[in-house]
Amino acid sequence: MVVKARRMGEWLRTESGSAALLVAVTIVALLWANSPMGDSYEELWHTHLGVVFGEHDYEMELHHWVNDGLMVLFFFVIGLEVRQEFAVGSLRDRRRAMVPMAAGVAGVIVPALVYLAIAGRDAVDGWGVVVGTDTAFLLGALAIVGPRMSNQLRIFLLTLTVVDDFLAVSIIGVVYTEDLKVGPLLVALAGLVGLWLLSKTSEWRSTPYVLLVIIVWVATLDSGVHPSLAGMAAGLLVPARPTERGHVERAKTLFRAYWQSPEATVARTARRGLARSISVNERLHDVLRAPVSLFVVPVFALANAGIDLGGGVLAEAFTSSITWGVVIGLVFGKLVGIALGTWLAIRAGLGKLPDGVGPGSILGGAALSGIGFTVSLLIVGLAFTDGDDAAKATVGVLTAMVGATLLGWLIFTRARVKWGETSADLPVTLDPPVDLVIDHIRGPVDAPLTVVEFLDFECPFCARTTGMWNDVHAHFGDRVRYIVRHLPLLDYHPHAMLAATAAEAAARQGKFWEMHDVLFANQAELEAEHLIVYAERLELDVNQFVADLESEEIATVIAADEQSAFASGARGTPTFFLNGHRHRGPHDARTLIDELEQAEEATSAARRRS
Structure with a gap:
């Protein structure tokens, strides 16, 4: 009842x-x-x-x-x-x-x-x-x-x-x-x-x-x-x-303080911090x-x-x-x-x-x-x-x-x-599907669960979701894989394209994910001179890295990701696709885990029926 x-x-x-x-x-x-x-x-x-x-x-x-x-x-x-x-x-x-x-x-x-x-x-x-x-x-x-x-x-x-x-x-x-x-x-x-x-x-x-x-x-x-x-x-x-990212980070710090010391005064401060964000x-x-x-x-x-x-x-x-x-x-x-x-x-x-x-x-x-x-x-x-x-x-x-x-x-x-208008919405299916050769993949390439994120390295909301993968991976282990594609929003983030190019340049030397993490950790410093410092820190061939920043081939790779975003219905960042379908609503780790669990249960039920 x-x-x-x-x-x-x-x-x-x-x-x-x-x-x-x-x-x-x-x-x-x-x-x-x-x-x-x-x-x-x-x-x-x-x-x-x-x-x-x-x-x-x-x-x-x-x-x-x-x-x-x-x-x-x-x-x-x-x-x-x-x-x-x-x-x-x-x-x-x-x-x-x-x-x-x-x-x-x-x-x-x-x-x-x-x-x-x-x-x-x-x-x-x-x-x-x-x-x-x-x-x-x-x-x-x-x-x-x-x-x-x-x-x-x-x-x-x-x-x-x-x-x-x-x-x-x-x-x-x-x-x-x-x-x-x-x-x-x-x-x-x-x-x-x-x-x-x-x-x-x-x-x-x-x-x-x-x-x-x-x-x-x-x-x-x-x-x-x-x-x-x-x-x-x-x-x-x-x-x-x-x-604002700063208010969210402060609220996170205040909540952590309450987690360490669950007292009334600390709880009141944490509530105010959450409200202020x-x-x-x-x-x-x-x-x-x-x-x-x-x-x-x-x-x-x-x-x-x-x-x-x-x-x-x-x-x-x-x-x-x-x-x-x-x-x-x-x-x-x-x-x-x-x-x-x-x-x-x-x-x-x-x-x-x-x-x-x-x-x-x-x-x-x-x-x-x-x-x-x-x-x-x-x-x-x-x-x-x-x-x-x-x-x-x-x-x-x-x-x-x-x-x-x-x-x-x-x-x-x-x-x-009569007119074939079956939908009044953006597409909801990932197009093209995950490519094991072209896409950047974290986790087992043959994992049954897939999380794809369209991201912008200068987007503060994307930076907040970077820890999402750790929580999702900790929950599912080797049953999940994580893929990212580029969607630089140049109208709002002038350094996003250069940062995406740097990530792809690092990928040519086998360090995409390392550069991915460094770029999000340093969102306020994405000028060319900063990127070169990051390349040195990751022990890349700096001359090759600098040359690749001007590469037409890398520009083509990023353009292909942008086209994929448009064809898949992604118009902002971050946009997530879970098992090939566009996710709507909150994109915190708990929400994504729940949706992936439902997809996993539905797949298991379908197999039992067959």
Whole structure:
């Protein structure tokens, strides 16, 4: 029973699991609102709750506490994600981000125009309902109806929804704000400035950021601006950065001290060191992601999706221009907008489609982007003061969710059957396979388990994994072999190509692995004069070594490894292939050992069956 509960918890944390949870909660809300106990549904969300703090009295209905309170966490997490994408994610490389960013902008403008063309005369304010995409639902639907391998498409859609979410929240804060109060607004702005200043001080503790975010939320609540904008803005100001090698090494030293002396004070110091090695943005995101997806958003769905469909409401909705404006705006407006934005960006030379992603997959993802749900339902409550109009718009949002999913499934099916787009991802198989003559191999050449790493000698993450082989080899012994191939990332590491050449030059004298270890031990010193010193230290023929640094044959060997990386789906370092298949996720020794053990067990089971 405990195992089943654990598995259920793990599944709910997946994208398909969280989407299924939202669907279930939405159905519960609809059944509850239309059951004999429907009055209790209304009474619950209209219950008044208040917090008194000195002279300040914050009293709202439970429905408002959910929409204006809990949902701030949702938008705060979105802000954190956007900041991460700009600092270390897909938006860091502007060349790769331009196409999905253009698609995201068009995916906001076109649906709004479609809605206004259909329903503008009856409900102009409702155009904001169709601009947003529910990222959780989108990714969940993609996992269910999309290609089996769709990571590259997923990254494209995530980048797109970053723009979508930012614009949608800006629209909420600007368009749907009434009774603006200058005093509280200035306090909120001061809190945001405080967050910005705090990020400039390299403050690594999360508590000061959390306190300022609370101040910004309370002040925004008083100001009349919708708190969603404050949540997004606050998240954008929490600093994100790549993990620095020095911080990781210090954390390792502190943990070693605790291992040698397991005392409370040493443990506290080690915890601080571990926390300091990870950006405050990433730590807050990690803490909040599960509660937001498993509690905040489902509670929001429960509070907003329950509309009473009795008394002919459903029939009236499907004859209303408001409902059809929402449905067509989301289902077809999003599809046309994103497809058009993508096409125009590519034609303008701003970029290209992600590797491994075809036009059919882009169309399928664009169709799924018509799932508005969370942001759409939130704007329904802001745009429509008339309950009947709000019900019609809500029916449109729920109908569009079903329609967009079905349309996406149809497009993905056609892309797979008619256009041969069976995948929307990079290749996952090592190409070419291990060559016993050309490849550099540690361990027995005929070992049944194989670890291949594409590396860059100047990459700090590769340096951290160099000790991985010792742990893997200690566990498996002669049952495993280790192969490396070159993937110098010249855009980030200017000395990587020269270091790779030095390793191959040493290989010509039978000292590849010795040079491999020396280069990683001296990553900060990879100039030509340093390499010559290393060659002398390894007792190489220095004249031959220097001549080989200019060798066209060695350049050809490295180019072949780079081509292998491209053909195999490796785009960064380190990238690991275990028994010929690209590994995803953490690449610490324990994770790799677990995956290799599973592969070994699967092979043994197959042999027993045969």
